[in-house]
Amino acid sequence: SQQGEEDPQALSIQEGENATMNCSYKTSINNLQWYRQNSGRGLVHLILIRSNEREKHSGRLRVTLDTSKKSSSLLITASRAADTASYFCATPGNQFYFGTGTSLTVIP
């Protein structure tokens, strides 16, 4: 069964605003990864945060991890229309569990 669950399911913001997506998971993890998907095709890896890390930055992306709450958040700052996509969190276990995704729409 899937382990990651994102919320919100859908998010619509104006260009320039920040977008925050959350992910909850069920069991202990070694790391948590965020991926992006455009137009229902292949996913692109965005960022990996390890279980002993609390925050990580990559460009306009900021990821936090709270292992006590079994949750993570992805923040996209100064959003652009090109950020419009679906975003998934993934937790490796004995297989790879992907959440249900957050569909982000950035309005120009």
Added chain:
Amino acid sequence: GAGVSQSPSNKVTEKGKDVELRCDPISGHTALYWYRQSLGQGLEFLIYFQGNSAPDKSGLPSDRFSAERTGGSVSTLTIQRTQQEDSAVYLCASSLEAVQETQYFGPGTRLLVL
């Protein structure tokens, strides 16, 4: 190759026919994964290979689904006697080694069963 490739890009078939989907992972990646994604849904894990063996086949939806990997490289996902509910995008990914590693995805095969 530079990335994961999948073929065909799109496949339309009639109910009851068999289909074969192919995945070429990144050279040197020992782990390979198959997922299914129905319209507007998340990813459903199907199977993964470490080398040529599949430690976890629990995600295969039915015995109509099978997969193999030869030479630690190319993998084929076969769906026998296709049903309309098999219509989905089938995604393949590879990673350098184990399940914990970052996955690199192919563009997917969009399957439509009429």
